[in-house]
Amino acid sequence: MLDLHIHSFFSPDSSSKIEDIIQNARHLDLKIIGIADHYDLEERIPYAYRVKNIDEYFKSIDFYSKNTDEIIFLKGLEVGIQSTVDGFEDDRFDYFIYSVHGLPGVEDMSGEIIVENYEKFYEEYFDEMLKALEKFNQAGFLGHLDYPRRYLKGKPEVPESLYRKLNDIFTLLKEKNIGIEINTSNMDRIFFDTLPSYKLIKEYVKATGGKLITIGSDAHSAERVGKFSYKVAEMLKELRVKTVYYCKNGEYQEFMI
Numbered sequence: 001m002l003d004l005h006i007h008s009f010f011s012p013d014s015s016s017k018i019e020d021i022i023q024n025a026r027h028l029d030l031k032i033i034g035i036a037d038h039y040d041l042e043e044r045i046p047y048a049y050r051v052k053n054i055d056e057y058f059k060s061i062d063f064y065s066k067n068t069d070e071i072i073f074l075k076g077l078e079v080g081i082q083s084t085v086d087g088f089e090d091d092r093f094d095y096f097i098y099s100v101h102g103l104p105g106v107e108d109m110s111g112e113i114i115v116e117n118y119e120k121f122y123e124e125y126f127d128e129m130l131k132a133l134e135k136f137n138q139a140g141f142l143g144h145l146d147y148p149r150r151y152l153k154g155k156p157e158v159p160e161s162l163y164r165k166l167n168d169i170f171t172l173l174k175e176k177n178i179g180i181e182i183n184t185s186n187m188d189r190i191f192f193d194t195l196p197s198y199k200l201i202k203e204y205v206k207a208t209g210g211k212l213i214t215i216g217s218d219a220h221s222a223e224r225v226g227k228f229s230y231k232v233a234e235m236l237k238e239l240r241v242k243t244v245y246y247c248k249n250g251e252y253q254e255f256m257i
């Protein structure tokens with residue numbers, strides 16, 4: 001099994017040692033893991049997280065990728081994308097997780113967000129995602145598609161009225177040959193679902209046949225690495241998806257589940 005969205009101590013909001021991450025991955029018999037620390041491109045937002053020194057970060061994970069036996073250790077980066085920044089490329093990395101962590105002009109997405117109309121909030125978020133994604137082309141996976149659910153009061157799902165817009169996102173991903181992540185960080189807490197939600201995964205599979213899906217724990221502590229990867233694989237199999245994907249040197253590789 002695999003987990004492509006793991007944070008290490010290079011992210012300001014994680015303290016996991018890479019050795020502990022590898023040890024936990026071995027314990028769960030994961031075959032492939034990817035470190036993807038934060039690199040928010042929009043520095044003006046107050047909650048922007050980014051690795052301090054990208055070269056030092058790269059060197060460090062490159063060392064582990066060359067010296068880790070049994071497990072395929074990948075060099076990733078969670079690139080925080082916005083419509084307000086330029087594109088970003090760095091082909092030293094195996095892949096990116098592309099994540100939209102905010103809306104232009106909205107200061108923070110943390111704590112609990114109370115809005116009058118959550119449908120409008122999601123719509124603005126997806127519009128921002130569409131605009132931001134246009135600028136990026138390197139191989140990777142769209143992170144936590146319905147991210148506002150973590151923060152919106154009442155944890156509402158994306159309403160069906162926005163499924164057409166989601167299909168625009170799926171079409172754009174297909175055009176750009178960028179995959180999608182199933183983020184498991186909330187499967188045991190707050191709203192007990194994946195990101196995208198199970199309903200949205202079904203929409204994605206319906207629209208694309210289950211193209212280029214990966215699984216990510218978004219673990220900010222070593223013990224959460226790969227925690228729900230097997231469960232998601234079972235869920236995907238029920239939807240007749242038989243393979244998930246990872247990227248090595250920017251090339252997509254199949255992994256049978």
Ligand SMILES: [Zn+2]
Nearest residue numbers: 078099143144
């Ligand atoms: Zn994220």
Ligand SMILES: [Zn+2]
Nearest residue numbers: 005007078218
């Ligand atoms: Zn993350």
